[in-house]
Amino acid sequence: MINGGRRCRAGRQRHALVRHDRRGIRDRVLAFGGTLAGLWNVMVEWVSGLARVSGSAAVGPRDTPISWRAESANMHLPKAGVAARFGSPEQAEFPHGQRRTADSLVATIATRAGVLVMPEQEQEATLGRIRTFLASRPETAHGEFTLPMLTGVLRVRRL
Numbered sequence: 753m754i755n756g757g758r759r760c761r762a763g764r765q766r767h768a769l770v771r772h773d774r775r776g777i778r779d780r781v782l783a784f785g786g787t788l789a790g791l792w793n794v795m796v797e798w799v800s801g802l803a804r805v806s807g808s809a810a811v812g813p814r815d816t817p818i819s820w821r822a823e824s825a826n827m828h829l830p831k832a833g834v835a836a837r838f839g840s841p842e843q844a845e846f847p848h849g850q851r852r853t854a855d856s857l858v859a860t861i862a863t864r865a866g867v868l869v870m871p872e873q874e875q876e877a878t879l880g881r882i883r884t885f886l887a888s889r890p891e892t893a894h895g896e897f898t899l900p901m902l903t904g905v906l907r908v909r910r911l
Contacts, residue, residue, distance in 0.1 A: 809866025
């Protein structure tokens, strides 16, 4: 994040802040005219099938391109009765990929917050469905593959 010419860093882990105080903290840190940008890594192509078998705890609402666009389009808007603090948003997407194996992808998904808090039996069943899905796909059944991804960027300027 760029803040009036000074560099400030804000990690993706913004969810660690108390929900009702996020906007207040962001507004105190970001100078007028400063730019705020959020980045999301989203999965593409065959991953929609992975989302279906794994459930929203493993592949969330901003983890696929269509849902990322919809979920992030209005994030900059204030609640009713509050003056707008940001100008029109800009969204952009940058394609890339990550080298994976089925085991490394399952291990990564197992670290997602929604999966970590599942009861053990539900967690095992979810990860088992994911393993079965990956074993059934020609792209992921044997050895390494490239997990197709986009980095989605939402950028707004503070008014």
